[in-house]
Structures are given as structure tokens and as C-alpha cells.
Amino acid sequence: ATVDKGVDFANYFCTYAFLYHQKDMLSDRVRMDAYFNSVFNNKHHFVGKTVLDVGTGSGILAIWSAQAGAKKVYAVEATKMAKHAHELVKANNLQDVVEVIEGSIEDITLPEKVDVLISEWMGYFLLRESMFDSVICARDRWLKPTGVMYPSHARMWMAPIRSEVADHKMSEYEVCMDDWHGFVTETKSYYGVDMSVLTKPFSEEQKKYYLQNSLWNNLDPNQVVGTATILKEIDCLTVTVDDIIEVKANISSTITKEDTRLCGFGGWFDVHFNGRMENPAECEVELTTAPSIDDGTHWGQQVFLLHPPVRVNKGDEILVNFLMNRSKENHRLMNVDLGYEIKLSSGQMLPPVRNKFYIE
Amino acid sequence: ATVDKGVDFANYFCTYAFLYHQKDMLSDRVRMDAYFNSVFNNKHHFVGKTVLDVGTGSGILAIWSAQAGAKKVYAVEATKMAKHAHELVKANNLQDVVEVIEGSIEDITLPEKVDVLISEWMGYFLLRESMFDSVICARDRWLKPTGVMYPSHARMWMAPIRSEVADHKMSEYEVCMDDWHGFVTETKSYYGVDMSVLTKPFSEEQKKYYLQNSLWNNLDPNQVVGTATILKEIDCLTVTVDDIIEVKANISSTITKEDTRLCGFGGWFDVHFNGRMENPAECEVELTTAPSIDDGTHWGQQVFLLHPPVRVNKGDEILVNFLMNRSKENHRLMNVDLGYEIKLSSGQMLPPVRNKFYIE
Ligand SMILES: Nc1ncnc2c1ncn2[C@@H]1O[C@H](CSCC[C@H](N)C(=O)O)[C@@H](O)[C@H]1O
Ligand SMILES: Nc1ncnc2c1ncn2[C@@H]1O[C@H](CSCC[C@H](N)C(=O)O)[C@@H](O)[C@H]1O
Numbered sequence: 001a002t003v004d005k006g007v008d009f010a011n012y013f014c015t016y017a018f019l020y021h022q023k024d025m026l027s028d029r030v031r032m033d034a035y036f037n038s039v040f041n042n043k044h045h046f047v048g049k050t051v052l053d054v055g056t057g058s059g060i061l062a063i064w065s066a067q068a069g070a071k072k073v074y075a076v077e078a079t080k081m082a083k084h085a086h087e088l089v090k091a092n093n094l095q096d097v098v099e100v101i102e103g104s105i106e107d108i109t110l111p112e113k114v115d116v117l118i119s120e121w122m123g124y125f126l127l128r129e130s131m132f133d134s135v136i137c138a139r140d141r142w143l144k145p146t147g148v149m150y151p152s153h154a155r156m157w158m159a160p161i162r163s164e165v166a167d168h169k170m171s172e173y174e175v176c177m178d179d180w181h182g183f184v185t186e187t188k189s190y191y192g193v194d195m196s197v198l199t200k201p202f203s204e205e206q207k208k209y210y211l212q213n214s215l216w217n218n219l220d221p222n223q224v225v226g227t228a229t230i231l232k233e234i235d236c237l238t239v240t241v242d243d244i245i246e247v248k249a250n251i252s253s254t255i256t257k258e259d260t261r262l263c264g265f266g267g268w269f270d271v272h273f274n275g276r277m278e279n280p281a282e283c284e285v286e287l288t289t290a291p292s293i294d295d296g297t298h299w300g301q302q303v304f305l306l307h308p309p310v311r312v313n314k315g316d317e318i319l320v321n322f323l324m325n326r327s328k329e330n331h332r333l334m335n336v337d338l339g340y341e342i343k344l345s346s347g348q349m350l351p352p353v354r355n356k357f358y359i360e
Numbered sequence: 361a362t363v364d365k366g367v368d369f370a371n372y373f374c375t376y377a378f379l380y381h382q383k384d385m386l387s388d389r390v391r392m393d394a395y396f397n398s399v400f401n402n403k404h405h406f407v408g409k410t411v412l413d414v415g416t417g418s419g420i421l422a423i424w425s426a427q428a429g430a431k432k433v434y435a436v437e438a439t440k441m442a443k444h445a446h447e448l449v450k451a452n453n454l455q456d457v458v459e460v461i462e463g464s465i466e467d468i469t470l471p472e473k474v475d476v477l478i479s480e481w482m483g484y485f486l487l488r489e490s491m492f493d494s495v496i497c498a499r500d501r502w503l504k505p506t507g508v509m510y511p512s513h514a515r516m517w518m519a520p521i522r523s524e525v526a527d528h529k530m531s532e533y534e535v536c537m538d539d540w541h542g543f544v545t546e547t548k549s550y551y552g553v554d555m556s557v558l559t560k561p562f563s564e565e566q567k568k569y570y571l572q573n574s575l576w577n578n579l580d581p582n583q584v585v586g587t588a589t590i591l592k593e594i595d596c597l598t599v600t601v602d603d604i605i606e607v608k609a610n611i612s613s614t615i616t617k618e619d620t621r622l623c624g625f626g627g628w629f630d631v632h633f634n635g636r637m638e639n640p641a642e643c644e645v646e647l648t649t650a651p652s653i654d655d656g657t658h659w660g661q662q663v664f665l666l667h668p669p670v671r672v673n674k675g676d677e678i679l680v681n682f683l684m685n686r687s688k689e690n691h692r693l694m695n696v697d698l699g700y701e702i703k704l705s706s707g708q709m710l711p712p713v714r715n716k717f718y719i720e
Contacts, residue, residue, distance in 0.1 A: 004364075004366045004367075006364045006366060006367040007364075007366040007367055007369075007370045009367075010367050010370040010371050011370050018565060019558060019561060019562045019565050020562075020565060020566070020569070023540070023543060023562070026543070026547060026555075027543060029550075032550070032551060036550075036551055058555075058558070060551075060553060063553055064551075064552075064553075067552060084558055084561060087557050087558070087561075088553070088555065088557055088558060090557075091554055091556070091557035092553060092554055180383070183383060183386070183387060187386065190389075190392070190396075191392060191396055191420075191424075192424075192427060193420060193423055193424075193448070193452060194451055194452055195386075195418075195448065196451070197447050197448060197450075197451035198379060198418070198444055198447070198448060201379060201444060201447075202379045202380075202383070205378060205379050205380060206380070209380070
């Protein structure tokens with residue numbers, strides 16, 4: 001499937017051309033601290049080295065790399081944000097080290113291979129946006145065989161949760177359908193047209209909107225009602241696009257709270273800055289987007305809600321069958337197929353349930 | 361300038377593929393009543409005739425045309441909504457009269473020319489979306505020389521207004537800039553990067569967002585503080601794309617309220633269903649989107665705010681120099697250049713002011 005560049009810009013890149021959006025990311029202290037510490041506590045990876053920043057945005061990671069002692073930094077950015085990055089580099093007196101290049105990483109050419117590839121490519125639930133494809137492409141073309149990836153590892157997590165949002169969404173959906181029924185009656189009586197044949201497609205459209213879209217949420221750790229499990233582990237140095245084009249996992253989670261409700265599942269990710277085996281980090285850094293009271297991120301968690309919620313109890317086991325792949329219409333969005341079965345601590349199995357979700 | 365079809369779909373057509381959006385339009389009673397009355401009070405234009413509905417959406421106008429006695433109706437729709445229109449036609453037993461065709465009106469072919477071209481093509485402030493281009497194209501290719509346009513005429517209006525939103529928007533902008541200054545200070549102290557060089561571009565981006573975007577508003581007629589003036593008159597039977605690609609007008613408005621504030625200008629439109637000179641309507645119908653307490657429409661008015669507002673008084677005259685043309689990046693969005701001069705009733709002229717606005 002080839003991607004139309006113009007469409008990709010209209011759907012995806014356009015938002016990154018706003019300073020407002022870059023500022024949102026630059027204001028995420030958990031994100032910023034992780035990258036800052038990973039660079040400045042591992043200067044041995046940077047001093048005198050060449051670095052490629054894939055998707056430099058405002059230029060922040062390229063600037064830090066230069067400040068940490070890099071000899072040369074290539075900072076590649078697809079959008080007009082490149083112009084601002086260039087100004088920022090100059091204002092911080094790094095124009096002799098950092099070279100900002102406006103263009104898609106897939107299209108540009110560098111004069112040399114690099115020692116470090118740094119990038120902040122993570123989307124919601126890690127893989128939304130599919131930007132990691134571009135990082136893999138850059139790695140294969142421009143990273144030396146001995147090169148280091150920043151970050152070096154990534155993991156996707158999932159845990160059962162409780163949430164009142166499940167009830168809200170269901171009642172929003174019901175209000176919307178009530179309104180529709182009034183609309184059908186009025187259109188018939190005022191305008192002589194019977195719209196009832198559209199009730200089914202309308203309800204499907206609205207079900208998708210209210211009930212099947214995954215939601216951004218900053219969960220309270222208290223809302224996690226069972227053990228969190230790893231869905232996917234990625235070694236950024238060796239992973240291929242084929243390895244991430246689909247995420248498939250059978251996991252099991254045990255309910256850890258007494259008499260509670262299973263309202264859905266929360267998904268999040270973490271990434272690690274460990275260097276590589278032959279050239280490890282001196283100080284390993286982790287960036288996690290797990291539920292947290294004080295250390296929330298702009299990624300939050302993606303929540304997949306169940307309708308209706310199910311009563312569960314401590315010791316019950318949830319067997320989850322997870323499949324995520326890319327939307328056919330837009331490879332940067334994801335479809336999730338989430339099946340689960342509950343094995344009560346009594347040993348009884350509840351009937352299996354399957355749900356489709358959209359990460360849009 | 362050629363338009364990339366995929367990009368146009370991503371930016372524009374996509375919204376019309378949702379029943380939710382079609383329902384919004386179908387719930388606009390002012391709009392619905394106007395089209396309904398124009399068709400059913402002018403059956404002589406429809407009985408035994410052939411009709412083309414450009415952009416049929418749910419199919420409503422095609423169905424009414426058939427119910428009013430048309431012999432054949434071609435209902436053309438670019439999006440997947442065509443499928444629903446087809447179902448609606450069948451459910452209302454009109455499949456022998458109404459033929460739904462999925463495709464761009466620019467691309468499809470009809471087996472014959474038609475007697476009536478009906479279309480609901482109006483965007484915010486009439487011309488946003490530039491869909492009238494498609495109607496003109498359809499008219500030139502498929503309307504008989506004796507054919508009738510529904511609607512037959514359109515006008516753009518403008519009037520000076522007062523509005524508290526001007527103050528809100530300015531204070532939102534100021535809060536946003538305060539926040540930016542805090543961000544610059546923190547980024548310097550925590551992360552060693554001086555972002556102040558981006559202050560100017562950021563403030564321009566935010567000024568555009570908060571102060572230069574025209575706003576959707578349902579104005580109270582009381583907010584109109586001066587005489588309303590016509591900016592543009594269109595005869596749908598004869599107008600060309602060249603006539604609407606740019607709207608240029610010098611108009612003058614007299615303040616009608618004692619001691620008030622000029623906070624900006626409100627823009628709206630009306631369309632008329634008058635048939636044509638040789639074949640006039642029996643019952644002329646008007647659809648207006650002017651400020652109204654009871655008869656608001658989903659179009660509302662477009663508001664262009666001035667910062668800061670200006671004190672004016674009854675009898676003062678506002679000379680407005682209005683220029684609207686299409687955005688270079690997206691021909692369906694508009695740029696407005698709005699200059700004005702105030703001639704006080706004392707005869708004194710205040711210095712002229714020019715503002716740029718975006719209808720996005
Ligand atoms: N294929 C590609 N080529 C170049 N830039 C890309 C790209 N895919 C995404 N990007 C850019 O990558 C950026 C990701 S957001 C991260 C920005 C910055 N590195 C920071 O950490 O703050 C966006 O600005 C986006 O426009
Ligand atoms: N060039 C084109 N060819 C075909 N359909 C078009 C078009 N430009 C716009 N449209 C369609 O025109 C519709 C305009 S909205 C009006 C819908 C319907 N006639 C009603 O009155 O309720 C949208 O559904 C849009 O997809």
C-alpha cells in the first residue's frame with residue numbers, strides 16, 4: 001500500500017507545523033526529563049560523535065545532543081517547523097554543529113552514517129502514527145553498524161481497569177439515539193420522508209463514535225484493577241516494520257481488587273534508553289506512560305471500554321486475546337480486536353466476548 | 361491550480377460521509393422549510409420534468425423533487441453517503457424516479473440534459489467550501505438552455521456588530537502568551553535551551569488562531585449596530601467561477617445605535633428561489649441566514665472581530681473595503697482583507713485600519 005504524500009500531510013503532518021503543538025510536547029516534563037537525562041547522563045555516547053535526530057520538530061533533541069558534545073547533528077523535519085528549528089539552533093549558538101534539513105527522512109540524503117539515532121517517535125499506545133516506520137528506515141540507511149538507538153527499547157502494556165466513563169459513553173450514545181428517533185418522527189411528519197431505513201447505519205456510526213473509539217485518559221493507578229501485562233517488546237536496533245505492522249498477543253491478568261467492575265482495558269507504553277550491548281548506557285533511563293498520580297504525560301493511556309461492565313473479584317483471571325493492526329484507509333491509525341474470557345476464581349468460565357475498537 | 365482529489369477528500373468530503381453531519385443539516389428547520397416550500401409551492405417546475413441534484417447527501421432534495429412530480433431525478437453524491445441515499449430512495453418507493461450516482465459531479469456523465477438543477481451548495485458566509493464551482497460546472501454541462509436553477513439567486517451581506525466575544529478572544533490570547541513566557545523561562549532554567557527566538561512566530565500563530573480567524577456566531581439582531589449592506593449579488597443562472605473566485609466591495613454602513621461599540625463585522629447570506637424570467641416561480645421563497653432570534657440556522661453568521669473595539673455613535677459612517685479570496689493551500693477556505701475607515705457624524709475621519717482574517 002503506497003501512501004499519497006499530500007493526503008499524509010493533510011491528515012498527519014499538518015498538526016506538527018504548529019508551534020502550539022510542539023510546545024505541548026516540550027511542556028511534558030516526564031517526556032522532557034527522560035530524554036534530557038538520557039542524553040546528559042550518557043555523554044560518552046555523544047562527545048565527538050555524529051547524531052541523526054529523526055523528526056526534530058522544534059529541534060530540542062538535536063540541540064541537547066550538540067550541547068552534550070556531539071561533533072555533528074543532522075536534524076531532519078518534514079514540516080515547515082524546520083524553519084523554526086533552524087532559528088532556535090542559531091539563537092542557541094549551535095549552527096556549526098546542528099544542521100537542520102527540511103524533508104521527509106525517507107527522501108533526504110546525508111553525507112555520512114551516524115553514531116547515534118535519536119528520535120521521539122512514540123504515538124498514543126506507542127504505535128499510533130506509525131512514525132516508527134520512518135525511524136526504522138533511517139536506522140537501516142544511516143546508522144553505523146556500531147550505532148546506538150535513543151531510545152533503545154520499547155514495550156506495550158495492558159491492564160484491566162474500572163472507569164465511570166464507560167457509563168457516560170453509553171448514556172451519551174443513548175441520548176444520541178433518542179434524539180435520532182425524534183428526528184425520524186419529525187422528518188416524516190413535517191417533510192414527508194421516512195428516514196427509518198437509516199436508523200441502523202446511524203446507530204452503527206454512533207456506536208463506533210461513542211463506544212468503539214479508544215479514549216485518551218489519564219488513569220488514576222487506583223483504577224487499575226488487575227495485574228498489568230506486556231503485550232509487545234521491541235528492540236529498536238533490530239526490529240523490522242513487519243514486526244510491528246501487527247501486534248498480536250495472548251495475555252492473562254489477575255484481578256487484584258475485591259468486588260469491583262471490569263469496565264475495560266488500559267493500554268500504555270514505556271521506552272528505555274539503555275544504549276546497546278557493546279556500548280551500554282552509563283545511566284539507564286526509562287520513560288513510562290503508565291497510570292500515575294504525579295507523573296502523567298501528554299500520551300496518557302488509551303482506554304478500551306466494555307459495554308456493559310462486568311462484576312469481578314480478587315483472584316478472577318482475565319484471558320485477553322489482543323490483535324492490533326493498521327486501518328486500511330490510513331496506515332497511521334489502528335484497529336484493535338480485543339477478545340476476552342473471564343475465569344472466575346471458582347474455576348467457572350464466563351462466555352468469551354469479542355470487541356472491535358478504533359484508535360483514531 | 362489543480363486540486364489533488366485525495367487531499368480534497370481528506371480535507372473536505374470526509375465529513376459529509378457521516379450521517380451525523382447530514383442529520384445536522386436535515387435538522388435545520390429554516391433550511392429545510394425553504395427548500396421544501398420552494399419545491400412544493402412550485403410544482404409546475406417539477407411535474408413531468410428532469411432534475412439534477414448536485415451533492416445529494418442523504419438524498420432529501422432528490423426525494424422531494426420526485427414527490428413533487430418529477431419524471432426523472434439524477435442524484436449525484438461524491439461520498440459513500442450515496443449508498444445511504446440509495447437506501448432512502450428505495451425505502452420511500454422512489455427508485456423508479458430517482459437515480460443515485462456515486463461520483464464527483466465533475467466526473468460523471470448523464471444520459472440527458474435536465475430541466476431543473478437543484479443543490480444545497482452554500483457554505484459559511486455563502487462561498488466557503490467553494491462548492492458552487494461544482495454547481496456551475498454541472499449547470500454548464502447538464503442544464504438545458506431553458507432550465508431553472510434552485511436556488512436562482514444568492515447575496516452576501518455585511519453589517520457592523522458589537523460582541524463581547526472580541527474581549528474574550530483578546531484575553532484568551534493574552535493568557536496563552538503569558539503561559540508561553542512561563543514556558544520560555546522554565547525551558548531555559550530546566551533544560552538549558554533559550555526558546556525566546558520563537559516568541560514572535562508563536563505570537564503570530566496564536567494571534568491568527570485567536571484574533572484573525574472568523575468565528576461562527578448566532579448573532580442576536582440587537583448586536584447589529586448599523587445598517588446591513590450587500591457585498592455581492594449572484595445570479596445562479598449566469599455567474600461564472602471567475603465572478604466568485606474573488607469578492608471585492610466598497611460598502612458603507614451607518615451606525616444606528618446610540619453610543620455603542622464597533623467590535624467587528626458580521627457576514628451572512630441569503631438565497632432566493634425565483635425560477636427564471638421566462639419561467640418564474642409561482643411562489644418565491646427566500647432562505648436567509650441573517651441574525652434572528654427564532655430562525656437561526658446551522659450557518660449562523662461569520663464574525664470578523666476588531667481588536668480593540670472602537671466607540672461609535674448613531675450617525676457615524678463606516679466605510680468598508682472588503683476583499684475575499686481563496687486560500688492558496690486549500691481553495692475551499694477563504695482569506696479576507698477587511699479595511700475600514702470611520703467618518704464621525706461630526707465629519708472627522710478616524711485613521712483607516714486594515715485587518716487580515718481567515719475563514720477556516
Ligand atoms: N518521516 C518523517 N520525516 C521527517 N520528519 C518526520 C517524519 N515523521 C514525523 N516527523 C516529524 O517528527 C516530529 C515528531 S514529534 C517530536 C518532535 C521533537 N523531536 C521533540 O522531541 O520535541 C514531528 O515534528 C513530525 O513532523
Ligand atoms: N463536486 C461534488 N460532486 C458530488 N457531490 C458533491 C460535490 N461537492 C460536494 N458534494 C456533496 O454535496 C453535499 C452538500 S451538503 C447538502 C446535502 C443535501 N443535498 C441536503 O440538502 O441535505 C455533500 O454531501 C457533499 O459530499
